[in-house]
Amino acid sequence: MNQTGKEKNPNLKKISGIKMKSIGVLMTCPMHKYLEQQLETHFNLFKLWHCNSSITEFLKTHQGNTIRAVVGDTNIGADAELIASFPNLEIVASYSVGLDKIDLRKCEEKGIRVANTPDVLTDDVADLAIGLILGVLRRICASDEYVRIGKWKDADFGLATKFSGKSVGIVGLGRIGTAIAKRAEAFGCSISYFSRSQKPFANYKFYSNIIDLATSCQILIVACALTEETRHIINREVIDALGPKGILINIGRGAHVDETELVSALLEGRLGGAGLDVYENEPEVPEELLGLGNVVLQPHVGSDTVETSDAMADLVISNLKAHFSNKPLLTPVI
Amino acid sequence: MADQEEEQDNTGDQNHKPQDLPQVLVLKPPPVLSVIGEESFLSNKYQFLKAWESPLPLHQFLTAHAGSIQAILCSGAAPVTDDLLQLLPSVRLVVTASAGTNHIDLEACHRRGISVTNAGNVFSDDGADAAVGLLIDVLRKITASDRYVRQGLWVSEGDYPLGSKLRGKRVGTVGLGGIGLEIAKRLEAFGCNVLYTSRKKKTFLSYPFYSYVCQLSAHSDALIICCALTDQTRHMIDKDVFSALGKEGVIVNVGRGAIVDEKEMVRCLVHGEIAGAGLDVFENEPDVPKELFELDNVVLSPHRAVFTPESFMALCELVVGNLEAFFSNKPLLSPVMDV
Numbered sequence: 098m099n100q101t102g103k104e105k106n107p108n109l110k111k112i113s114g115i116k117m118k119s120i121g122v123l124m125t126c127p128m129h130k131y132l133e134q135q136l137e138t139h140f141n142l143f144k145l146w147h148c149n150s151s152i153t154e155f156l157k158t159h160q161g162n163t164i165r166a167v168v169g170d171t172n173i174g175a176d177a178e179l180i181a182s183f184p185n186l187e188i189v190a191s192y193s194v195g196l197d198k199i200d201l202r203k204c205e206e207k208g209i210r211v212a213n214t215p216d217v218l219t220d221d222v223a224d225l226a227i228g229l230i231l232g233v234l235r236r237i238c239a240s241d242e243y244v245r246i247g248k249w250k251d252a253d254f255g256l257a258t259k260f261s262g263k264s265v266g267i268v269g270l271g272r273i274g275t276a277i278a279k280r281a282e283a284f285g286c287s288i289s290y291f292s293r294s295q296k297p298f299a300n301y302k303f304y305s306n307i308i309d310l311a312t313s314c315q316i317l318i319v320a321c322a323l324t325e326e327t328r329h330i331i332n333r334e335v336i337d338a339l340g341p342k343g344i345l346i347n348i349g350r351g352a353h354v355d356e357t358e359l360v361s362a363l364l365e366g367r368l369g370g371a372g373l374d375v376y377e378n379e380p381e382v383p384e385e386l387l388g389l390g391n392v393v394l395q396p397h398v399g400s401d402t403v404e405t406s407d408a409m410a411d412l413v414i415s416n417l418k419a420h421f422s423n424k425p426l427l428t429p430v431i
Numbered sequence: 432m433a434d435q436e437e438e439q440d441n442t443g444d445q446n447h448k449p450q451d452l453p454q455v456l457v458l459k460p461p462p463v464l465s466v467i468g469e470e471s472f473l474s475n476k477y478q479f480l481k482a483w484e485s486p487l488p489l490h491q492f493l494t495a496h497a498g499s500i501q502a503i504l505c506s507g508a509a510p511v512t513d514d515l516l517q518l519l520p521s522v523r524l525v526v527t528a529s530a531g532t533n534h535i536d537l538e539a540c541h542r543r544g545i546s547v548t549n550a551g552n553v554f555s556d557d558g559a560d561a562a563v564g565l566l567i568d569v570l571r572k573i574t575a576s577d578r579y580v581r582q583g584l585w586v587s588e589g590d591y592p593l594g595s596k597l598r599g600k601r602v603g604t605v606g607l608g609g610i611g612l613e614i615a616k617r618l619e620a621f622g623c624n625v626l627y628t629s630r631k632k633k634t635f636l637s638y639p640f641y642s643y644v645c646q647l648s649a650h651s652d653a654l655i656i657c658c659a660l661t662d663q664t665r666h667m668i669d670k671d672v673f674s675a676l677g678k679e680g681v682i683v684n685v686g687r688g689a690i691v692d693e694k695e696m697v698r699c700l701v702h703g704e705i706a707g708a709g710l711d712v713f714e715n716e717p718d719v720p721k722e723l724f725e726l727d728n729v730v731l732s733p734h735r736a737v738f739t740p741e742s743f744m745a746l747c748e749l750v751v752g753n754l755e756a757f758f759s760n761k762p763l764l765s766p767v768m769d770v
Contacts, residue, residue: 232573249716257739258739261559261560262741380585380586395576398572398576401590
């Protein structure tokens with residue numbers, strides 16, 4: 098199938114379906130078997146983890162200029178080193194909506210396209226946020242353990258805390274933040290948020306200061322992108338403002354939270370509880386948290402359902418195919 | 432009608448009080464009384480007669496006080512049977528500190544002209560939150576993967592297996608009363624499609640209605656049991672229902688353990704004939720079938736669906752409110768049967 102029309106990048110060839118099979122695509126780490134299979138079917142796939150996840154090692158046995166596309170994720174994206182190593186790199190298609198592992202400035206500089214997977218994972222991440230709230234407040238995980246080890250026979254489990262009607266504060270009211278708000282509303286919660294700017298369409302109380310947000314709510318949910326400004330946005334001050342009856346839910350990035358401060362606040366009872374899907378140094382989880390009954394720990398599963406993983410994979414493939422067919426990207430970032 | 436005079440007795444029973452207040456029999460303290468504390472239930476309209484504090488054998492205790500007991504405060508652990516009512520001819524009101532009434536002989540109450548009140552809707556939010564929490568947990572494997580992390584397996588074994596998305600799932604509620612309606616409202620926000628079965632179709636609601644639970648099950652990806660336990664609903668969730676639910680289907684039970692054929696459910700779970708379960712209630716609490724402890728696709732809760740301080744405070748107010756209304760000749764707040 099030949100394409101006509103102007104080409105932005107003089108290196109971009111008009112590609113037929115068969116010729117796509119020769120395009121070198123580097124997958125940075127194992128993400129999803131179905132995605133791997135699709136990439137293998139449609140492109141000439143290289144797997145970085147077969148070279149110990151090291152670019153240097155990869156370049157010992159492969160020509161750098163064979164790679165025209167990179168598929169990265171929240172573990173390994175496309176940093177300056179990677180971008181510099183592949184002079185023919187045209188597109189980074191991330192198997193994620195978060196872009197914190199991609200050197201966007203470098204991509205822009207070099208005219209490299211970037212695509213991600215927004216929208217398809219919004220529901221799952223929002224569902225998990227609510228699941229974490231219920232897990233922490235209603236002590237679902239802790240009481241399951243109680244039953245399994247036979248303690249129910251000796252004594253009744255204690256009380257939990259009601260979720261319905263509580264005050265929820267959301268950091269970042271983007272797609273995911275909005276989806277969380279809609280769900281929390283169905284539980285009769287009052288919703289407020291902190292964001293770079295007030296959202297005119299949102300019918301929730303806006304706080305221009307995150308401390309004020311944390312002071313006003315009982316459940317604080319991190320749902321914003323990780324940037325230089327939002328690194329450690331949840332610090333000791335915010336945690337103290339949230340207080341001993343407050344709970345923190347993080348479905349953003351581990352680096353949003355000063356993890357050391359979070360751990361000490363939980364151990365000292367200055368924070369009531371936490372539901373975490375992300376950590377500063379995954380898959381490492383602070384050991385002190387492993388024994389706590391007022392936290393729920395998830396292994397970065399925000400979008401980890403069969404349905405969504407497949408949808409994300411399809412979107413990655415579609416973006417790559419679109420790019421190499423000279424068609425508009427479906428979900429471009431750059 | 433409240434009697435103002437109380438019979439004197441000479442048994443030396445510690446519970447004898449000289450005041451005029453009408454007496455409310457409490458055989459065993461309902462959980463809300465133990466947790467909240469008796470002080471919150473005090474009133475100038477009635478007094479509690481606490482059977483468990485008496486050294487007398489129960490039968491003797493009841494006979495001694497029969498004339499002055501005008502109401503009973505009960506719960507699941509202290510059933511109200513026809514035999515009990517037979518001993519207490521002055522009883523005109525039974526107040527249960529629960530939503531369920533399966534521990535009360537309602538037919539006997541009706542026959543004797545005795546009113547019954549329950550917990551009304553005070554538990555609806557918490558019951559719904561628990562049901563939704565269990566459903567999300569089962570589909571997204573939250574408790575199982577929390578365990579995985581705590582055991583250090585994320586580091587050594589890698590990512591946890593994928594869960595299942597909520598949006599688009601057909602969720603069938605068995606029962607669409609106070610708790611069922613709140614469940615439905617919440618699930619809609621997650622993009623689930625709600626269907627239901629109930630004794631009668633609710634004409635004011637647009638959720639698809641199925642007359643038979645097997646039909647509902649055949650059209651559902653998940654079943655949530657949130658109905659009362661009655662003779663009709665005992666073991667209603669049986670082999671046929673599980674078969675209709677299918678290998679991908681999950682079940683959540685926040686009703687009563689006996690609504691489900693527990694042995695059959697365990698067999699289906701162990702053999703992978705259904706995909707998972709979130710259970711707050713069991714046939715023989717606190718006994719839980721040991722086979723379930725081996726399963727990662729099951730979430731177990733020790734009958735705590737409505738046990739939050741907030742619900743208990745609201746229940747306390749409702750219990751007191753019903754008793755005070757009764758003894759002031761005012762309408763009951765949450766009648767199940769008002770005679």
